[in-house]
Amino acid sequence: MQSFQALFCLLILFPIYLEANRYLEEPCGPSHLTYRILNGSNAEQSGWMAAIYSSNSFLCGGSLIHKRFILTAAHCVTGQQNLLVYLGAYNKSQHTAQYRVVHVEVHSSYGFYVNDIALLKLSSSVAYKDSIYPICIVLDKEIKYQVENTRWFNASGWGKKRDGQFSDILQTVTLNNLLRAECEKRLGVQITSNRICAGGSSGDTCSGDSGGPLTTEYNGRQTQIGIISYGLDNCNGFGVYTCVTSYVDWIEDTIKRLDYEDDFNSQGLRNNENIWLYRDCGNNDITDYLDVFIVGIVYKTQGVLITDRFVLTHVTDLPWLRMFITVTVKHGFRVIGDYEVDSIFRHPDYSFHSNDIALIKLSRRVNHPNGVKPICLLAKENQLVSRVMDSAPDIIGPFDCKLRHGISIQPTQFCKKFETDNIDSAGLFVGQNVHYLSRNWLALHGIASYSSNGLYVFENVLKHMDWITSTVNKN
Secondary structure, rough: HHHHHHHHHHHHHHHHHOOOOOEEOOOOOOOOOOOOOOOOOOOOOOOOEEEEEOEEEEEEEEEEEOEEEEEEHHHHOOOOOOOEEOOOOEEEOOOOOOEEEEEEEEEOOOOOEOOEEEEEEEEEOOEEEEOEEOOOOOOOOHHHHHHOOEEEEEEEEEEOOOOOOEEEEEEEEEEEOOOOOOOOHHHOOOOOOOOEEEOOOOOOOOOOOOEEEEEEOOOOOEEEEEEEEEOOOOOOOEEEEHHHHOOHHHHHHHHHHHOOOOHHHOOOOOOOHHOOOOOOOOOOOHHHHEEEEEEEEOEEEEEEEEEOOEEEEEEOOOOOOOHHHHEEEEEEOOOEEEEEEEEEEEEEOEEEEEEEEEEEEEOOOOOOOOOOOEOOOOOOHHHHHHHHHHOOOOEEEHHHHHHHHHOOOOOOEEEOOOOOOOOOOOOOOEEEEEEOOOOEEEEEEEEEEEEOOOOOEEEEEHHHHHHHHHHHHHO
């Protein structure tokens, strides 16, 4: 066993050196968890396990992979209504959190256990705690090779035990990774590369376990690599599992699309009534926002978090190679996390001191503390809101900036003077209070580009909303 582990580490060292693993959600899959195995024994607490019900009837298992989404098998939820998800349910009748399902997304090519995968969107974001947290989903496709060479997996669920009774207590079993040809021989169906064949003489998954996760430890974290799909009626040693690593693009793209859509029940807004780029934004106090520090080899600046993946900053001196940049997110003195950069988007019309604005996409989502959210940003230029913000008494427009202070700026910029002149302009941003839906919101107005003669020149983000919104939504 030791020699196998050494080989495993050697195989994954090189890709990790090039780029650290990308996870769908962070933090995920605590590494301190262990399982009591063999013959479907009681499992240790698994905070990602979800029990899926239709009204009061238990249907299947599932796994929490994102603050709003459960991963399960398509055959579990196709045609079902009034779905509920119980979390923190080591004993499925004693859950600690319950969520309604507001959308079911079945893979478009699902049919008779082919592409047997679905996502459930929950009515609101899950509050992570000791008993509820997501399983890791690795987005890097290199993991598929590791799955092919993994010797065994763990499967969990509340399905039938050997006595034929469904279990109230979460069960787990260790299964061997088998050749697909073995399942084809026993089950009489073709097992393609997007499915896994697994089983064991000491236990198996059974009716009621469907939709639950097939997991392994990967880089020290509990990681989901399969979904329980189907097997022999007598639950005797052979089962087929949807290979999650074959669907990571579908999972990520689907969540990205649905995560930006309105949730009618929890928000009470329709698309044309939502003025914000990122729905889960906003407080009315500047101290309630996250500080973003962007550091390169010989470069340091700040930015502002506008979604849970995107940072807005300025282009000037921003390194071209993303691997030389690290982003640290803080709230006051508390470090929320260090993030690698997935992509950098510079304004296409940038030139020195003009259109000095950039977007940085982080390698993973920022899980912000309760009450601390990304700053609000208009989804598109709203003429009424723009006029109110631009007419604030401390904002100096392009004409007055030139006339009164002798500084020529672009139509997409404005000037602002502060009481003190020793403020670092790098990453400085200003916001304005906007009264909307019977409350005050602090909305981002500008991000500093440079200072001159005691004045600070800001890019007016309201003038760049088409580019910002398009870039965020496409990426």
